[in-house]
Amino acid sequence: xxxxxxxxxRAGSQPEREQDGGRGGGGAEEAPSTSRGAAGAGWQGxxxxxxxxxxxxxxxxxxxxxxxxxxxxxxxxxQKKIPIKRADILKHVVGDYKDxxxxxxxxxxxxxxxxxxxxxxxxxxxxxxxxxxxxxxxxEEDAExxxxxxxxxxxxxxxxxxxxxxxxxxxxxxxxxDFLRRLGVHxxxxxxxxxxxxxxxxxxxxxxxYLEYRRIPHTDPVDYEFQWGPRTNLxxxxxxxxxxxxxxxxxxxxxxxxxxxEALAEEEARARPQTGGPAPSS
Amino acid sequence: MADEKGTxxxxxxxxxxxxxxxxxxxxxxxxxxxxxxxxxKVEVAVGADACSDDLSCGEADIDPSLLELADExxxxxxxxxxxxxxxxxxxxxxxIVNTASDSLTEALEEANVxxxxxxxxxxxALDAQFLVLASDxxxxxxxxxxxxxxxxxxxxxxxxxxxxxxxNWMEGDGRELSDYDxxxxxxxxxxVQKEATSWMLQAEKFHFIFGSFKSxxxxxxxxxxxxxxxHRMEENGDMPTKLRKLDLxxxxxxxxxxxxxxxxxxQTYFRKYPDTPVSYFEFxxxxxxxxxxxxxxxxxxxxxxxxxxxxxxxQDRLPILEPININQVGEGNDPSSHCRKQGVISLSLQDWxxxxxxxEISEAMITNSY
Numbered sequence: 001x002x003x004x005x006x007x008x009x010r011a012g013s014q015p016e017r018e019q020d021g022g023r024g025g026g027g028a029e030e031a032p033s034t035s036r037g038a039a040g041a042g043w044q045g046x047x048x049x050x051x052x053x054x055x056x057x058x059x060x061x062x063x064x065x066x067x068x069x070x071x072x073x074x075x076x077x078x079q080k081k082i083p084i085k086r087a088d089i090l091k092h093v094v095g096d097y098k099d100x101x102x103x104x105x106x107x108x109x110x111x112x113x114x115x116x117x118x119x120x121x122x123x124x125x126x127x128x129x130x131x132x133x134x135x136x137x138x139x140e141e142d143a144e145x146x147x148x149x150x151x152x153x154x155x156x157x158x159x160x161x162x163x164x165x166x167x168x169x170x171x172x173x174x175x176x177x178d179f180l181r182r183l184g185v186h187x188x189x190x191x192x193x194x195x196x197x198x199x200x201x202x203x204x205x206x207x208x209x210y211l212e213y214r215r216i217p218h219t220d221p222v223d224y225e226f227q228w229g230p231r232t233n234l235x236x237x238x239x240x241x242x243x244x245x246x247x248x249x250x251x252x253x254x255x256x257x258x259x260x261x262e263a264l265a266e267e268e269a270r271a272r273p274q275t276g277g278p279a280p281s282s
Numbered sequence: 283m284a285d286e287k288g289t290x291x292x293x294x295x296x297x298x299x300x301x302x303x304x305x306x307x308x309x310x311x312x313x314x315x316x317x318x319x320x321x322x323k324v325e326v327a328v329g330a331d332a333c334s335d336d337l338s339c340g341e342a343d344i345d346p347s348l349l350e351l352a353d354e355x356x357x358x359x360x361x362x363x364x365x366x367x368x369x370x371x372x373x374x375x376x377x378i379v380n381t382a383s384d385s386l387t388e389a390l391e392e393a394n395v396x397x398x399x400x401x402x403x404x405x406x407a408l409d410a411q412f413l414v415l416a417s418d419x420x421x422x423x424x425x426x427x428x429x430x431x432x433x434x435x436x437x438x439x440x441x442x443x444x445x446x447x448x449x450n451w452m453e454g455d456g457r458e459l460s461d462y463d464x465x466x467x468x469x470x471x472x473x474v475q476k477e478a479t480s481w482m483l484q485a486e487k488f489h490f491i492f493g494s495f496k497s498x499x500x501x502x503x504x505x506x507x508x509x510x511x512x513h514r515m516e517e518n519g520d521m522p523t524k525l526r527k528l529d530l531x532x533x534x535x536x537x538x539x540x541x542x543x544x545x546x547x548x549q550t551y552f553r554k555y556p557d558t559p560v561s562y563f564e565f566x567x568x569x570x571x572x573x574x575x576x577x578x579x580x581x582x583x584x585x586x587x588x589x590x591x592x593x594x595x596x597q598d599r600l601p602i603l604e605p606i607n608i609n610q611v612g613e614g615n616d617p618s619s620h621c622r623k624q625g626v627i628s629l630s631l632q633d634w635x636x637x638x639x640x641x642e643i644s645e646a647m648i649t650n651s652y
């Protein structure tokens with residue numbers, strides 16, 4: 001997807017007039033031909049760039065480069081799983097190309113989906129923060145190929161999510177710790193795998209927007225409650241979490257009728273075509 | 283309600299046992315009837331210590347001063363009863379919330395009775411405090427009601443997790459995971475992780491399959507800055523990433539570090555075996571890695587260039603490395619006699635293998651730092 005110097009070699013053999021035409025734009029390297037075979041369009045682009053100032057229409061190649069940068073930026077920023085702010089994108093990658101930012105984002109999203117199978121979604125409508133989610137359903141064999149991906153926090157997360165959902169979509173922090181203590185995870189004790197579990201659950205997961213952490217008013221001593229965060233709703237669903245819990249119990253999800261109904265209702269709501277779908281909005 | 287509470291507090295005298303702060307000023311939906319009656323009584327009681335206007339006194343003919351004294355006792359006892367009630371309810375909080383008992387209703391009724399005798403703001407404040415507590419508990423009870431429908435047993439969930447992972451110990455003696463081996467804990471979490479990830483659409487964390495070229499294993503940092511000058515791409519030709527200026531510097535530092543490290547190794551050897559030059563090949567060759575060998579040759583060439591060692595051919599016409607002492611540099615060696623000497627060493631993969639075999643090199647003299 002990147003421009004190889006081969007194209008420049010080809011451009012060298014082309015008549016001089018094209019080079020002159022291309023020089024009007026930002027840089028001297030504006031070789032009109034692209035390896036994508038859209039030589040005609042590229043040439044047209046460079047002709048347009050003839051008399052334009054730096055902020056004018058850019059050539060195909062420049063656009064390609066920008067999109068590639070954006071894709072890389074998004075992939076790397078996603079490593080920490082903290083939502084990517086639009087401001088960061090504009091500052092570090094887009095810069096001068098701010099006017100075509102929506103197009104760039106759309107192209108980058110297409111690229112991510114087509115090449116990596118990741119979807120770029122806005123965390124919440126109008127929040128101007130983005131995350132990447134997988135469009136591919138996980139497969140059994142993936143686990144071996146994936147190899148070591150750092151600490152296995154997803155297991156802990158899923159357990160907490162399960163607790164929250166099964167207890168009515170909200171659970172007190174004290175209850176969470178009562179449960180986790182039985183699994184050897186303490187809020188104050190250093191954990192072999194998770195390090196500082198309290199920080200992991202109350203800060204990291206919250207920053208990654210998997211969980212919401214709110215103070216319960218009028219409690220003494222102060223207590224907090226956990227709920228699902230927006231990322232959780234995008235990456236998984238009530239039905240999936242219920243199925244996870246059911247699988248652990250070796251039972252059927254329908255054995256918990258209230259939760260099952262709730263999960264079913266959510267499935268139906270999702271199946272209905274939404275008006276403001278999770279696409280990167282300009 | 284907040285204003286009234288403020289005036290209530292204003293009337294509370296100092297020096298008495300501390301009254302627990304009335305925290306709940308916003309429980310509008312759960313107010314019982316007493317609360318509604320209260321404003322009326324509060325407005326009456328504010329600013330008037332005498333009970334002459336008080337509706338609850340009943341005995342309007344008695345001398346006011348006598349009335350005050352008698353009521354003081356009564357009020358104290360009311361306050362005591364309230365505090366007792368609050369204390370009881372707090373102590374039995376779990377019991378009240380979790381069981382299907384009527385204890386909350388009973389407590390409310392008791393408060394109701396007490397309130398009939400209340401005439402002053404202090405007692406009314408205590409009553410309000412009790413009400414906040416009661417309504418909190420009421421909310422808890424209501425929540426319990428919902429989840430009882432499809433009761434989710436946490437303890438069972440915990441046990442089932444263990445079974446799911448394969449650790450069977452349903453003896454019910456409450457053993458915890460922490461009591462067991464670290465390895466068991468690790469495998470527990472890995473198994474759970476494997477199952478959990480199959481229910482989530484998490485995007486994989488980006489990483490290079492074969493790692494990066496850095497000499498130290500470094501944690502991946504998000505590459506934030508990209509050069510915006512497009513013409514730089516010309517220079518970097520094939521490179522898909524745009525290098526920051528710092529990157530080049532850090533590469534140089536790595537080289538220098540390596541050179542220093544190898545120099546240290548060399549000097550240690552010379553200290554250990556003084557006056558014994560080391561065979562060049564024995565020093566640089568790594569029998570396990572051709573690429574490391576080439577790197578070693580590269581670094582040693584810096585050492586020679588900087589004059590810390592000397593390479594020459596011994597009687598067998600094989601290259602050896604000799605130390606150069608600092609004093610040697612001063613005397614004897616006339617700088618003008620230093621003509622540029624240059625040597626080029628070429629080593630192919632086959633050569634390297636031959637050397638390893640011929641010299642019978644079994645392990646590298648230059649150990650790796652990583």
